[in-house]
Amino acid sequence: MIPLENLRRRARLLAELRRFFVERGFLEVETPLASSEVIPEQHIEPIALADGLHFLQASPELHHKRLLCAGAGALFEITRSFRGFERGPLHRPEFTIVEWYRPGDDLAAGMALLDELLQSLLGLPAAKRTSYREAFQRTLAIDPHTVPIEQLCTLAAPLLGHPDEAELASWDRDDVLNALLSLAIEAGLGASGPELLYHYPATQAALARTALDGHGVEVAERFELYLRGIELANGYDELTDEVVLRTRLEEVNRRRVLQGSSSLPLPERLLSAMAKGRLPACTGVALGFDRLAMVAVEAREITEVVAFADS
Structure with a gap:
């Protein structure tokens, strides 16, 4: 087991994080850990259950967006997520994720809120x-x-x-x-303090909108937060166009098959809700809580901040 002081620091971080969002009017939600639908990703392998019909969720994203379509407003969740074949100093097949969405936010507002969270929880300087x-x-x-x-x-x-x-x-x-x-x-990213990397190539947009940057180049409205070379969070100015999203997910499945992986079921219930024009413009962020805890206690591996690393 990890040192108990690390466990206590982890618990304090969870309480502080929850308070941060509640004070800003976010609704805390709970969504399924297993579902018959997933959001296909080329390099993330979902874990299938024995019934062959359900998958452990790699992220609560598709359920959060269905709630947004229903008018839930700003929301957050602290939950477990699962990804197959991921194990190393910064990876485990089961991990704790914090994910949130706030309607009305764009790329700049999404980065600002994430920056504010890190400053509040860890006393860090403003992110570059x-x-x-x-x-x-x-x-x-x-x-x-x-x-x-x-x-x-x-x-x-x-x-x-x-x-x-x-x-x-x-x-x-x-x-x-x-x-x-x-x-x-x-x-080298985040070597001297938090650093937000943004405007990835448009071909790496995933579920983010695209826009023209100051150089007239189409880029993805997505961002990632780094500290000491470790990626802590990933955020999108969310794509709200169902037709474009379906096309992108079909392309992901095509690429999965080409690399020898299986095609995955599309999130049809989410796509149906989006087709009715109900997903509001918003920014969403997924934060790896275990990695955040690593930074807080100056650990080198995730095994130092989870209670049972041998499971």
Whole structure:
């Protein structure tokens, strides 16, 4: 078991976090841990139950958005989430997630609320805002939105152990950008304090809206919070167009099949609610609470902040 003082600090963090949202008028909700529907993601494998009909949820997102469609307003949840084949210093197949949505917020407001939360819980300074472009320019001296993929592959090859040309040719642009971000850039993010990375490539929008940035480039209205090289949270200025979302999820399933994974059922009840135009403009954020607890107690691994790491 973890040191009891870490357990006590974790409990205080949970109480402070809950108070933060309640004081700002958020409704605390509880949603199913298992459902017959999921939101397909290319690199996240949901855990199927023995009945073959239900999946442990990787995020409460689809249920939260159904509540938003019903008019619930600002809401949050502290819950367990599950992802298959994830285990390491920063990953476990079962983990605690904090997720929240507030209608009326855009990208800037979503980042501001997340920043305010970190300052309130951990006494941290205000987070630095860094665009995805600026992060790549700072570390690799390239514009990730416009640089030729051949140059990206040249930069990535030594970091990936010099894969052969056939393997590199099988990677698409986002594969190479993700590798460069993970292997060359992430370790320096949030080195001197919290850092919000925003405006990812439009092809990495997932469930976020896209918009033109100040350079006239279409980018994803999404952001991630880093501290000491660790990603703590992921946020979207949420996509509200059901047709576009369905197209994106179908493309995710196509890519899953190409990489040898199974196609996943679409969240038809959510898509149906969105088709009626009921999902309000909002920003949503998912925060890894175990990682937050790691930062609070200056731990190096998640096993130091969960009660039973051997389970």
